Amino acid sequence: MVKREIPVEQAIGMTLAHDLTRIVPGQFKGRAFAKGHVIQPEDVPVLLDIGKRYIYVLEIGSDELHENDAAVIMAEAVAGDGLEWGEVHEGKVVLKAVTDGMLWVNQEAVTAMNLIDGISITTRPNLIHVTKGTSVAGVRPIPLVIEKNKVDEVVTIANEVKDKRSAIDVLPYKMKTAALVTTGSEIQSGRIEDKSGPVLRAKLEAYGIQVGRQVFPGDEKDAIVSEIVSAADLGVDLVLVTGGMSVDPDDRSPASIREAATQVVTYGTPMLPGSMLMLAYRGKTAIFGLPGAVLHDAKTSFDVLLPRVLARMKVTKSDIAQLGVGGWLNE
Secondary structure: OEEEEEEHHHOOOOEOOOOEEEEEOOOEEEEEEOOOOEOOOOHHHHHHHOOOOEEEEEEOOOOEEEHHHHHHHHHHHHEOOOEEOOOOEOOEEEEEEOOOEEEEEOHHHHHHHHOOOOEEEEEOOOOOEEOOOOEEEEEEEOOOEEEHHHHHHHHHHHHHHOOOOOOEEEEOOOOOEEEEEEEOHHHHOOOOOOOHHHHHHHHHHOOOOEEEEEEEEEOOHHHHHHHHHHHHHOOOOEEEEEOOOOOOOOOOHHHHHHHHOOEEEEEOOOOEOOOOOEEEEEOOEEEEEEOOHHHHOOOOHHHHHHHHHHOOOOOOHHHHHHHHOOOEOOO
16 A cells, blocks of 8 residues: 645645544544545645544555455344345444344354454344344454455455354244243232232233243142143243242242253353243244243343343253353353
8 A cells, every 4th residue: 555645725625535434523423524524625724623634545455455445344244134234434334123023143253253353343243133224343454454365365255154054143033922821829819919020021921922821830840830730831932930940849830841841951051131941842843931030120131131032042951051250140
């Protein structure tokens, strides 16, 4: 790259080689002039106001890329079908979700990209719930002009993992229906009003999940097992069992879930609140045993695991064990 500095007063009629940013603390940060803008006489005072006494004139080599071109190439390489982006802005492409779903980031691939000098790939935390239109990642080179071979390396890393899943993507939820199995003789008898139904319906609605049925089998294990099995046999995607998840003798939910399930992933998580959560499956139906914290805490282990389950990602005991680091979820 050959770069020459031209005083702004002498730059009238020249074309900007890159976006210029204007910052007004507490009021505005954004693009004042776009790449390709032809400088006019009236632009000179504005340029001086934003601290630009000189304008760069660039001659880019055949083995180099302008930041805008590099950002677009990298975005196209890393992004999956669940993402879209608009115009490149100040050398950066912002990837946005085209659907509600779970953000997927191949952490090893993105880390390898960021180890390349001059490359910046920034994402939201992995495996979280995002809604349509949410900005989930930013892709950019650091310098105004970057060596083409570095961008090629990013593309190579992205292509190496793409046969499994793109480096960054939003995976739509594959589960659509749910059933609530609300245990407790005090609720079954009407002595205590059920509070779990409204809370869980509202939570699931945010994920696009419809609750088709809610049953109240009391505390008898056979009745709880029967309701779980019945929901799974009807093809319900998700069964949520509330109540009776502690170690008290009257709490029958864990044993009931074990009997109904064909696979138990975990009973207990290294996360607070929600350490007594249980996750199991009966065929393709996911079964959660939900501790009381889910009904009164804004974020629990259930919120951490739910996006993965709804996207039908395989969740293992090892995956859950790793969540202990950062598993303190209280504010």
